[in-house]
Amino acid sequence: MKKIEVNNLTKIFGSNPQQGLKRLLNGDQKEDILAETGMTVGVNQASFSVEAGEFFVIMGLSGSGKSTLIRLVNRLIEPTSGEVLIDGQNIVEMGKNDLIETRRKKLGMVFQQFGLFPHRTVLQNVAYGLEIQGVKKEERNKRAQKSIEDVGLQGYEQSYPKELSGGMQQRVGLARALANDSDILLMDEAFSALDPLIRKEMQDELLNLQNKLGKTILFITHDLDEALKLGDRIAIMKNGEIVQVGTADEILENPANEYVSNFVKDVDRSKVLMASHVMKKPAVHMMDKSGALAAVRKMEDAGASSIFVVDKENNFKGLLTIDNAIDAYKKDMAIETVLIEDIHEISPDTPLNDLFGVAVEAKYPLAVVENGKLLGIVSRVSILSGLVLGKEEVTTL
């Protein structure tokens, strides 16, 4: 089910937005409109939809219109044209009371600079949304208390925002958005003001919370790594337009245009998993005097139907399957003659993403070879677990 649906949403700042809109629809460029009329196109005919329970990230550099876009979704900024459907209802055409009701019941928001009320305690901040709905004090404090616990801030209920660190303040911001129990969370650069360690911690906790609570999240960021980590799907914005929407893999592998590929090129290489991160030490058969029978025993010990063969210097020779080994033993042939040699050899710094295709087609595990020496093997299972677990977990295994 679509929770948020945005169709042709446009925002033009300036003296005569309707005229600007006409020019935009005629295909005029944003730059020309600015130069000739002084009007700024903030968001240009953006369309996307967010499914219930989805984590949808909008990513763009500053000035790309992403913060304007998220404010159009809850109408903190009035759209010039287009529609925003929240649970199928067009928020753009709502009257004042319906709009307020929708904001209260369906949309929570978290801000980059936290936007906490400095004159209220943590508890009063978190309870604010319920307070303005007229929820009785006892009830609203109970619900606020629960979301304070959800974000791990118990004990700080009576503190004022200025007494808390940035990370804790944003927890208050998150708790405040959760307390209303709305299905949708709008998060505007929510973690951008935090230092990297706290930021990672908050990202992890947000993912946990989303798993637990199943919120639909619309998350704005300028950080591609953050987008890749958090987003089920990512929309990339440039100059007020959405240039690509897709999963992290789709965007990494098929950038829609040069802008996106430039973005993607900057992905921190150290965060990309490589073959050496996921390879395992294989059971190997050393090619010496011992013959085919010793190789069969080794396979039995390892419970494998094939074994990688190296020479004394650990130079990779090939793969010996159990059938071939038995065959060689019966016919009393040397192992060399039955080795499968056209095994996929990959270098240790091959990115995991590039291994997908190869691994799917290969019948046997991939051999990680450097300067002719066998370093390890990569199985299909280890590629997948590497992708699921991420770098830290794999390397610490």
Add this chain to the structure above:
Amino acid sequence: MNYFTLPIEEWTNRFVDDWLLPVTGDFFDSISDSLRTFVDGVTNLLLITPPEVLVLILVLIAWKFSGKGLALFVLLGSLYLGSVELWEAAMQTVAIVIVSTLISVIIGIPVGILAATNKTMANIVRPILDFMQTLPSFVYLIPAILLFGLGNVPAVIATFVFATPPAVRMTTLGILQVPADVVEASKAFGSTKWQLLYKVQLPLAMPSIMAGINQTMMLALSMAVIASMIGAPGLGSVVLEGISTVNVGLGLTGGLGIVVLAIVMDRITQGLVRKK
């Protein structure tokens, strides 16, 4: 530069004589009456209360909101006013200051709020405030006499004109200074305009508003003294008497009394701001 003649003086006088006084006279009379009742009521209350009780209350207030120093100063200042037989005059001045400050605040703060939230209103209010602050006070003392007669009523009106601008401006400033993301947060959670105002904007603007009230009070005090020229009773009239009889001693006696009032009022309202 004399290309044409602009008979402002004549027009104004004809407007006042032919329309303002005959047509609106009754209306202004009724305002005048109710204001007089109000000011006299406050004056009488201050005078009926035994000075000792009043001083005790003031000392306690000073102690609570400012500290021992001010409490002691209130005591010494009151002893001074009593010893130079200016207690009654001081209370008359205080009554005018209280009433005109009240009116300034009751009208000024809502206007300030409107000016902060509505651009059109801001454009209307700004030139009016400029006008009120720069027009020499003697200029509106004259119509004040015409419309409200002599005594403490025109004094209150003139004081209101003179002292209201800071209340309006500081209220507007305070509300505009509330951080944009805090206002956005309030709206994003579904506050009505009214909830935004009294749950977020006003509490956060309070220090600024209190500073505005403090300024209004100080201006009201200085105007209450000038207003003695149109017959307002109080410390100002003592000073005025000193001037007209070239009595330096009398002028200083009254002047010191005004200083005492100014310091006490200023410190107490400032203390209120800090306590917030």
